[in-house]
Amino acid sequence: MPIQIIPLKGMPIIEPGDDLVALTLDSLESMGLSPEDKDVYVYSHVIVSRSEGKLVDLNDVEPSRTAINFGEFTGKDPKIVEVVLRESRAIRRMAPGVIIAETKHGFVCANAGVDKSNVPGETVVAPLPDDPDMSAATIRRGIKDRSGFDVGVIVCDTHGRAHRDGEINVTIGASGFEVIKDRRGEKDLFGYELKVKRTAIADELASAAELVIGQSDEAIPAALIRGYDIEFSEESAANQLIRPRDKDLFI
């Protein structure tokens, strides 16, 4: 059976308080689909932040002296820098045009994941959800309660990365399944030894989802991946994907 990556069509502009579970089930129904066990639902973080009201109106932001300094150095709007700093626990690198931050959750990414979420006329930015693992868990429970099916949920963001050009979609919140598949000791039936030892399945699912998210003429903020055999887990979370700095030989 092929794995399918299905764009969730028909989602409206998400506003604070919107029910992403209901909108997901509505979208499925409009496509003649219903949830199945082991479905993986992948949501762009911006719609999760918006639904949770995690929005900042730049008109309300008073930049600190630090934000003004950094804004001058980087060429960025000091109000945006102020929001970035509020979302960061550390700055990793700064250069003109670039702030690579470590978010409060521990993710290393440009601008601490603060996205302009500028529906026209808005001056609003959407930082990452406060607890994207919790956001994912809440959506997962909602789908379970309303449909009866056990699914996996991912909240995703696009990150630049070391060594390789371009951005890819990664998982910043996850619930319901093992985010890393430990394959140590496995061999495939050819006898090729598995070099891959610990596959970051959640990130591969997030990247797969971006092949439909925001790629078409129609705006697609979420995707369903069907046919991948997730390993259910109650404990797994995206924070398990963070490599501690002192164990990071790739930097």
Next chain:
Amino acid sequence: MPIQIIPLKGMPIIEPGDDLVALTLDSLESMGLSPEDKDVYVYSHVIVSRSEGKLVDLNDVEPSRTAINFGEFTGKDPKIVEVVLRESRAIRRMAPGVIIAETKHGFVCANAGVDKSNVPGETVVAPLPDDPDMSAATIRRGIKDRSGFDVGVIVCDTHGRAHRDGEINVTIGASGFEVIKDRRGEKDLFGYELKVKRTAIADELASAAELVIGQSDEAIPAALIRGYDIEFSEESAANQLIRPRDKDLFI
């Protein structure tokens, strides 16, 4: 239309000289499929190296003094270290158990991508193909010649990465399509501004493919991704995915 990730079933253990194009078309036929325009075929680098005879028998390897030294420090077989060094243009980091190398192509990865390709009883390792972009181009032309269809081809490898735990599949060879999708200036129909500016589509396709490659009981060394709208390009290549060290703010 959903995107489909289809495992290429029925591939034998690949030996030097094997015709990956013929084996691909045979696999498709066995599943009742035939190529279509814009198909993307993703091959694990180990089968490409094997088909090209890029194999090293460790019994034939005489480790240098350097390889012996590094072997003692890292705890690795000095013969494997010797092969890693032959494939590397630089070493980025070394620690017990770990050599992070910069391959001759410029990819930064563990062990310069040298895989044990140990069909039982063999002492053979498979380094990366000498020119994975050329390997991909050759397969692409073969599929075009024999089927008439214009497809994209990826040669993939699994890499650990900075900041994030676990490995993901990435593209080390590509042919026929833009590996980076430049979306600067685009807006989606919601009006959300696209934060993602340059999406490394080839890497997202490679990661999607690994959801079926080597994941099932049956050994799957390659995948077909159908339904993604690649942008054809004759010039694009995986080496465009290499971020030059002096422009890398993520390290």
